[in-house]
Amino acid sequence: MIIDRLYQEAIEKSPICVGLDSQESYFPQYFSDEKMSIGEKLFLFNKNIIDHTLDLVACYKVQVAYYEALGLEGMEAYSKTLKYIKEVNKISIADIKRGDISATGQMYAKGHFTGDFEADMLTINAYMGEDAVSPYYPYIKESGKGLFILLKTSNSSAKETQDMDCNGKPYYEHMAKLVEKWGDPFLGDCGFSSIGAVVGLTYPKEFEVIQELLPKTFYLVPGYGAQGGKGEDIGRILKKSRCAVINSSRGLITAHKGINEGENCWDEIRRATLRMKEDLEAWL
Numbered sequence: 157m158i159i160d161r162l163y164q165e166a167i168e169k170s171p172i173c174v175g176l177d178s179q180e181s182y183f184p185q186y187f188s189d190e191k192m193s194i195g196e197k198l199f200l201f202n203k204n205i206i207d208h209t210l211d212l213v214a215c216y217k218v219q220v221a222y223y224e225a226l227g228l229e230g231m232e233a234y235s236k237t238l239k240y241i242k243e244v245n246k247i248s249i250a251d252i253k254r255g256d257i258s259a260t261g262q263m264y265a266k267g268h269f270t271g272d273f274e275a276d277m278l279t280i281n282a283y284m285g286e287d288a289v290s291p292y293y294p295y296i297k298e299s300g301k302g303l304f305i306l307l308k309t310s311n312s313s314a315k316e317t318q319d320m321d322c323n324g325k326p327y328y329e330h331m332a333k334l335v336e337k338w339g340d341p342f343l344g345d346c347g348f349s350s351i352g353a354v355v356g357l358t359y360p361k362e363f364e365v366i367q368e369l370l371p372k373t374f375y376l377v378p379g380y381g382a383q384g385g386k387g388e389d390i391g392r393i394l395k396k397s398r399c400a401v402i403n404s405s406r407g408l409i410t411a412h413k414g415i416n417e418g419e420n421c422w423d424e425i426r427r428a429t430l431r432m433k434e435d436l437e438a439w440l
């Protein structure tokens with residue numbers, strides 16, 4: 157199961173997920189002299205980041221919006237990035253945050269678990285209910301794929317909807333129970349399910365409550381670095397259970413900007429990844 161592989165990578169390398177939210181303004185200065193299209197540069201940027209971090213991290217999250225925004229050439233870079241992650245034997249999470257009625261969900265599942273845009277795991281918005289999740293079940297069962305379902309997101313306005321009182325509990329706690337139920341048939345040897353949840357590092361207290369409620373759920377945790385999250389915000393949870401990968405996108409992939417924009421700028425991104433690894437491991 158994919159969750160066993162991810163769990164193992166998080167233990168052996170580190171719980172870091174590098175977010176490839178890549179865009180032109182993050183390219184190093186030396187790219188401006190290269191005679192390549194923006195799509196080719198986008199892939200080269202990602203490839204260099206992957207090559208310089210793969211021994212330090214558990215996985216890569218590719219946020220599809222950054223590629224869709226560039227049209228066909230962006231999507232070609234997206235496809236090549238996912239294929240490259242597979243080629244170097246790493247795990248890809250496609251951050252697509254999809255969710256729709258099941259007929260449409262079947263197409264999303266086919267489109268992102270097979271073919272040009274095949275990824276190992278996807279982020280899903282299940283606030284439409286199980287219809288938005290069930291189309292992915294056959295791929296989890298038969299092709300070893302996995303999901304992360306939005307539970308308590310990192311943004312501040314998440315409170316407006318997810319924290320609303322619903323029968324004496326915040327709405328997200330009801331979603332938490334559903335995530336547990338949907339995930340139960342897909343438990344791996346590591347004890348976690350291939351259907352995990354997204355919880356932002358920006359809500360550390362709520363995260364501790366959620367983790368107590370759902371001990372068999374594995375978490376994708378965005379919000380480290382650029383959104384203010386730190387190792388200390390997840391230290392207590394990681395000490396108790398290695399139940400998470402922690403994503404940083406801008407905090408890692410822009411680490412070279414204004415510091416080193418030459419051909420060895422990738423070392424700066426590697427150094428930032430090492431700093432994040434030390435920050436997280438200090439709490440283990």
Ligand SMILES: O=C(O)c1cc(=O)[nH]c(=O)n1[C@@H]1O[C@H](COP(=O)(O)O)[C@@H](O)[C@H]1O
Binds near residue numbers: 219354355383403
């Ligand atoms: O699903 C996500 O990954 C996600 C959920 C959430 O609650 N908050 C959140 O920031 N994200 C994603 O995590 C990444 C965070 O990027 P940085 O803030 O640059 O580290 C972006 O790709 C967001 O789309």
